[in-house]
Amino acid sequence: MTQSVVVQVGQCGNQIGCCFWDLALREHAAVNQKGIYDEAISSFFRNVDTRVAGDGGSISKGKICSLKARAVLIDMEEGVVNEILQGPLRDVFDSKQLITDISGSGNNWAVGHKVFGSLYQEQILEKLRKSAEHCDCLQCFFIIHSMGGGTGSGLGTFLLKVLEDEFPEVYRFVTSIYPSGEDDVITSPYNSILAMKELNEHADCVLPIDNQSLFDIISKIDLVVNSGKLGTAVKPKSLVTSSAGAFKQRQEKPFDAMNNIVANLLLNLTSSARFEGSLNMDLNEISMNLVPFPQLHYLVSSLTPLYTLADVNIPSRRLDQMFSDAFSKDHQLIQADPKHSLYLACALMVRGNVQISDLRRNIERLKPSLQFVSWNQEGWKTSLCSVPPVGHSHSLLALANNTCVKPTFMELRERFMRLYKKKAHLHHYLQIEGMEESCFSEAASSLSALIQEYSQLDATKSMPMGDLPRLRVAV
């Protein structure tokens, strides 16, 4: 089995990362009752004998001694990382896995990317190499960051190039939080567009997420839970947003609910690689099946169910509802409507007591209402993992390569152009060594080219495609 390393960059990246590690521990504790360090746990955790000083003391089998996250924490301010190190998860991290500074990036991509990039390049390389050495077979880097700020956006994307050069065979999966329209960071469009260019060029797969969608999902859950409409109570521990019953109790902060959703996304994404099932799906299969052309690697995700009622016997009607919900625009983690756009490919990752017939029945049922590109009419990738997430009997993660990301990118470009045309705040960037106006124009063209590709695909939507003439052979 393989291992993955999580690299959390910036304030947002580290807050989400923190939620992720908490949930990961919770999940493995629930599944692994005997406390034996097995291959599933080793995908994200090392087993360390804390009595042995220094870096040795890695134990590969037997009882769990002390689990250490396979993570590198990077932030140019100390606040968030310090909090993590003083909080209930402090034992899970190693002080040697951190890179911090004091001054922060001032919401400036150029500071994050150019200044801190060159300043910390060696250290970053060293920490990454160390974490890779601890892995038997490293398959994937998960990078978590936000696009609108300075550190996550700038330094986070600087990292990508480093990873590509240093570990070309290891997949780079990026979870990116995109700024919403009312973002309070004025320069977030600049930061985002500059970061997008890096994502276009150096990421294998990007999962774009925006705060507005997460917020809407939280509101919806609160509404339902508090409305009293539900006959029976919501199962405890089943709220995707909550850390109740968590391994180590954390103080719930305002963004925690939203971060928990993203953390669950990452857990579910990797579940079929970590746990057994009748139809496994490894991480390298995600890229293989969902990325038909190298640049089109943006995947819209949706997670269902968001809570579970206390019913023990799930009638298949409810199971089918789970599938329907995955395609509704209310459950997407970015503002997008995949049902009314064009699918290039779609993956359904199911966990729990769901069989192949349930999967097939629902695909058949939903297919007619979805539009797939002509050369991929049956573009479904499916997986069945037997282990459900904590608090649920089953769950579904849908990953769609769909042209519905286009509006998000177009809006981003809009906001960028509004600022750029007036040259607002540009001097903050241009005064950084290595930054020129061409950086901006190149980033903008890169995004435009991407949008153009999606537009071209959209144009094929209404064209009925006949079968192409086949090769003819002499008999």
Next chain:
Amino acid sequence: MSIVTLQLGQSGNQIGFEVFDTLFSDSHCSQGLCSKRENEAYQAACKERFFSEEENGVPIARAVLVDMEPKVINQTLSKASQCGRWKYGQRSCFCQKQGSGNNWAYGYSVHGPRHAESIMNLIQKEVEKCDSLSGFFIVMSMAGGTGSGLGAFITRNLQDQYSNSLKMNHIIWPYGTGEVIVQNYNSILTLSHLYRSSDALLVHENDALHKICAKLMNIKQISFRDINQVLAHQLGSVFQPTYSEEGSSHYRRNPLGDLMENLVPHPEFKMLGVRNIPQMSEHSLAYSTFTWAGLLKHLRQMLISNAKMEEGIDWQVRPPLSGAPTLGKMPVNRNLHFNTSLANLVILRGKEVHSADLGGFKDPALYTSWLGPDNAFNMWKTQRAFNKYEKSAALVSNSQFLVKPLDMIVGKAWNMFASKAYIHQYTKFGIEEEDFLDSFTLLEQVVASYRNL
């Protein structure tokens, strides 16, 4: 003679387990409906073919398990040892840490060369345990990366290293509506490569097995385990021992050799399918009785109308009238739906098997013009009942029944290829556009040849 089974990838290993389990359970079944002595001979023959013996008497499957990541093999090994009646050899597994990512090119060009030597060594050890080798049975799927890509590579190695032994590849045809998005690419690459290096391709379609589970077995929530068990039942009904000649009391020694001889008269035609009748849940079995006449009538119609199971058969389909042209009414399109056969093998197991009349299968109209039923049709039998079915009949057929599915896969792969989608994932590992074109060419040839039967 013994058969060495090679289980490749998730599919191959999950299925392989069910096959060995079915073979074992059946051979130890008390409802064989025959004498004790006969039952013992049956058991011994089955054992020689598929199991070798360990000191403490627990039979070991003659199998090599290969996968590029460990979860499935671990599961398979533990399932076998849990049931306790038979097991896999402790050192018969080859495993790596990272899978093939559904990438045929990765399975073929990276895993293949890297691991072929170790895998061939394991196979050699298994071969040495056999007194006499009938050949290899390779279980794999076409849709994924390991079974398909690595499977193709290993089959070619087997051809080089064991050129005198037979190889039959058992292939899982994926569901029409995707399990894997690049399944059509993986399928055409697999089929074209296997066509060059394998002796016969025995195909099972997931869609067909699924329907059998739904309609005949009445299973509500169908799992892969259910599907694999139906598959194992069908394979068991083909591979369990049968008598070697009319009236002989010895069991057939070389099942693979005989299968090839009966069913693959020409190297251009290697695609075989299995039909089995009756198939039902154990619960219903207790209340059913059958006659050979009824079973064979259905089986024959299943053959000529290309039905996958005994329900929903199209009884309108008739073989074309041979000989003189008809007066007045010209049959339109030489019976579009009629399934012409190149060769057929019917295997009968159970009570009063000697009374079964197979005349219907000897009708020349069923067969292509250049091979008459004397050569094209064969029958094997035993009165020992199979898997608790008082009477069961299996049909292994080399016919047009796979033309449509093959044509569909080639068509879809071609459409995708025209847009160049996903090609970069293959060229990354050395499979170029020419390799795709070669595959398309070969398979179009196969489709055309079968169409013209």
